[in-house]
Amino acid sequence: MAAQDDTENLQKLYVFFRKLNDVLARPGVSVSEMVGGNLVRVTGKEAFKLLKQNPRIRAQLERQTFTPGTPRETQENQKLIELVQAYRKGQTNPALYELFQASNNAAFKTAAPEELKKEVAKPSTQEEKEEQRRVSGGAVKKEEEKVTPEEKKEVVEKKTEQAEPQEPKAEPVPPAQPSLSQPAPTTTTPEAIIQAASKARVPGFVKDIASKLKVSFIKNRHKLPIVPAVGTILGGALGFFGTGGLAGGAVGAVTGYFVFKKAEQIATGREEGAPPPTSPSQGTSSSYFRPNFSRLRTRMPPVSFPGKIFKKVWWRNPLVLILFLILFLFPLIYFFGTQFLRDAALWPPYLTGTGGSGNIAACTFYRGGDSTPGLKFRIQEWPALINEVASKVGVPAPVLAGILRVECPDCFYTDNPEYIKNDYDAHGNGLVYGVMQFYPSTFEDIFNKNKQQLKDLFNKDSVKTTIDPQDKMAPNNVFRIYSIKDSVIAAAFKIKADAGINPPYDREAIDKIVKAYFTQCEYFQGTGIFNYCDDLWKSYSECRSISPPVCTEADKCEKPIPPNIADSELKQAILDQFGINMIGFGTEYLRYAWEKFWDISNTKFFQHLKNRTRAKGTIIDVRQAGGSQQFACGESETDITLQQAGRGGKFDKTTFTTILLHELGHILYWCVSDADSYRSDHDKLYVEIKGMTGYGRAVDTTENYPEMITYYLHPGVTERTHGDYSDQTNIPFAGGKNPSYFALVQKILGYYPQ
């Protein structure tokens, strides 16, 4: 009885899979290999889910009939014929024939071509009969003996269920063929098939058969199996996000495919050239196939797919383990570990420097937004090289270094002076090469457009865009894509060309340079999407500033004296020094601002501005009429609009800088965290003692705060912020007035001589 049940179940399963395959092949879901591969668990599980949840697919399944003669049918039938023939010639094991027998169900009998029927109908050899009897009888009998009474009862119950009246769409059951000892199935409706299949723990069972037979009925390799597909996707994603490049993604995808494919083969015993299993746990060839499906479906513990793979792979194939580590753990270490590993004591200390001195050797450069700490050069040779190139070509060295930081992260970890001396770095992803990551065509284009200058400044008279081995580098007069120095030179020329003639290196110019260099600001890194423009702006804007240290009262500091700057350089100097981009202002107002900013530069004022939550530089646009106002905190094109003149005509220096500081005071209030701005403490004070100026009292706490800032930094100046509200005879902090506000603002800004 058990053998008969098993055969029926197997037949049903085969029909089920055949039909399922036909159905699911349409929406692109491949289950073709489920009989011969180890993908059954995954695919079958999904298939059941689909069938249970999707009435359309289920209906399709019910309507599905065999259509012999299609290429796949022919291929499959041919395979069956070959299997039968192979068996007869003794070229394969009996279990193979078992599978064939099992698959020789009613539907197959109806659909199979005559030649196959004839092949099957040939009388069996004596050995074959014995083998058949031993495999399907003896082995089953042994298994049957192991089945508990409860299991037997369950089998009987299930059989009873299956024997219940079926739908009229049941497939025709032809008479059994003489050579097949098993009776034809009696329940082959789709519902019964699905029911039987779903109850029979199909994945484990079929997987066992498949792994032992090492055959695949349909070798439609053009459809990626699930396992390598998963590897492909994972590897591709890791490669892409990990390197931020398509080439990395492609390498990852290929690696992932082969790693998973290999693991699949090993786990299922389908590894090419692998000997048939002979260990006691796997049984001898005659006991491979133990078709006691009632036992399988009731007792066999489900073995998860990856567990199955790694259970077999773990100890035997360290290669797979190594590949797994590379694939999964390397990116993690790379993106998280670098933060810890590279800052650890094992690494050499950073170059010393006070920072912010404008000297790129002491500046910090950024990549990956706020997710990654800024880095300084570890060897003096780097800044020396960049400074030399930048000064010769005429571009800001911090811009060049900032681009290097994004294009070549490893360059900032280099602590080997020989690296620069060797002048060789050909790393690339198959498309771009060198420390500055140039396409060969772009590199050549830069050479062609700057031939004369390259000759005059760097003695370059030809170009090479292919990679030579390090020991066979082209001579120095060749502009080589793999030369560290030449790559930096090329970047400098590109920056110069993209920024335009004598540009102000402001945020707009930086964005323009990045977009010309990289086509866009956004880029992928392992932890997400970051902004190249922001990175470069941060690197550049921090590096160019020369802020004097914050003064305390005890220091009794002298007021900083602004350096002499030509009128034409004022706008850029203010931007460089203080991170404020004053657009459209006349020279005299720029000079007012320059001098006042210098005057207060040893307070915490600019420190707070630079520490803003969304620091992007502060943009102040000139406004001819309509008043001045603070709008935003770096999210829009303009943070502040500011007038140069009011109702009384052009502003003098004191009035202009008073209004300028008032608007910047709004930035402190709204754009800096409460912890730094003390806005809550100010608001509390405002409720208790009201405003400290006419304007502050007339409006609200948000106007009083900038008033407090403004007049602290303008001691001795009468109120003049607002023509309608200001008490133009009052000096807010004179003679110890407003002591609470004075104490508070001193906490906010530090010491400023009154």
Next chain:
Amino acid sequence: MIGFRNTKIIVLVISLCLILLVLIVLNLNIKQPPLTTPTPLPIPSISKTVPGKTTEEEVSSIPGFKLERSLPDGTNQYIADPPTGAVKNVILVKNGLVIFEKTVTVTVGREHPNVDEFLTKYGAPELELKGSREYGVHETYYIYASKGVVFVANPFTRELDEVQTFIPTTTEDYMSKIGDQYINTASAEPEILGP
């Protein structure tokens, strides 16, 4: 058994790796899908009462709160001073039960929760209005009237300044009964500065 245990450990390790990778790709910033059910979420822990449940007796026992005044419609207003800032904590009680609470979040060290943590949890606000009579022109109100919660924050620093809780209602009802007292959407005129 050993093999099976190893398998489980390996599967666990792989799963952890995958989870980590997903987190990396999402930049540790997994956005929750917007909530579609009107079921009120738990009242933010910042609030001290549960509108509709907390009794007046319980309110009067909350440290710092004192009865400020009784309104003509029978509503009792309790207030308390926060550690700093200009805005006070307020609890309104009607018919013996709390109907509204307004809690300022700032700490003594002028620290605030990040409003995005709450917005992520609550989904897209039903109404977002800029301009506050108490906090100034840029302050933004993220209103979830049907959930009985409003978050008030500095939109630039993302600092949460205040949480309002009340019995769930419509945005119109919220605006007419509560919102209009605090929200000032009139766009700020540019300052006419200078003499």
